[in-house]
Amino acid sequence: MRRAFLALVARDIRLAAGIGGGGGMAVFFFLTVVAIVPLGVGPDRPVLELLAPGMLWVGLLLASLLTLDRMFQADVEDGSFDLLSMGPLPLELVAVAKSLAHWVVTGLPLVVAAPVLGILLNLPPERMPLLVGAMLVGTPALSFIGAVGAALTVGVRRGGLLASLLVLPFYIPVLIFGVGAIEAAAGGFEGQVGMQALLLLGGLTLASFAIGPLGAAAALRANLR
């Protein structure tokens, strides 16, 4: 079972990283969105500093939505999914493997890109570690919650928009606590409030890890049988 799980994660990462896999798409979207913000709101440094945490998180959420709809759909369309469902892994673990692979090719590169964009938005360097920490803790939740939306819309052509609408409301807690962790530092409560926001973010990730794959597997069964 472990061999099957690792094989699936490795395959999905390789497919996404290859040409046409959409692996780099999220990062470039993130770069574009955040890079045009200073052009829109003007180069006023205090304003940018104020907007930075929120803009970075909003950009990150939208970017991670971008590749969501293909999580299961690609395999369903070419028939691979039938074969995957006949393997030793229950669909719940297939969903975990696919969410994990989605996080590695989408979430992780976004976290790496975030500090660079933080500089662009005049985010003070001393808040960078908190930014990266919060995103590292929060982004897995986006993939696990997103898996449910991807599974629900697996039979819908161009289901990306529908999946985004379904999933976005459930991303909001991640956004609130993600921004909260960074803002707390600005207010001088670095030690306690920032830590609390991080812990809540971690809680969200763990809860989504527990619930997301179950929901995704149930949606896949309902959709495909």
Added chain:
Amino acid sequence: MTTSELRLAARDLTCIRGGRLVFEGLSFEVRAGEALVLTGPNGAGKSSLLRQIAGLLEIEQGEIALAGGDPELGISEKAHYAGHLDGLKPSMSAIETLRFWAAYLGGGDDAFVERALEAMALAPLADLPVAYLSAGQKRRLSLARLAVCPRPLWLLDEPSVALDAASVGRLRGFMAAHLAQGGIIVAATHLDLGLANARELRLGREAAA
């Protein structure tokens, strides 16, 4: 694996697709070393029946049971399904594809992969990305998957589509070898595959009338 007592039995099966009754009251039994060839006009339910056996389609009524083999596993884990879709990724090479399925399905090591490539005469194409393969070569790669992980029941939906005469001959030998090892094959086909030990199950009310 105790293949000697292997037996696939279906009793009183009913299939309804999109509100339309496809077939009902279907019963059959296949024993180890036997092939069941499904024939019938388009829309008679050949593919639906194969998907029902594979556990990929809801069974409205009736039941399907596979006796023998590991009692811990369900039918879908004891069966290979090769449908109309090849289930291949254009950016993966032939050998990568087979290695992945061997690992995922819990099949054999690289020796199995090599043998599967040989069996379908794909060895010269092993490192080529699937995107560059022809339709027939893709089909052969899709069928080679059956050999990387030994499973007793093969469910084949039009396995000979897109294959040239030489490849059909190879497929025949491939299937005969599986039957000789005590496996079961259920295949839907319009082409006579000329298997010894094969029985025909004709589907479709038009045909029965």
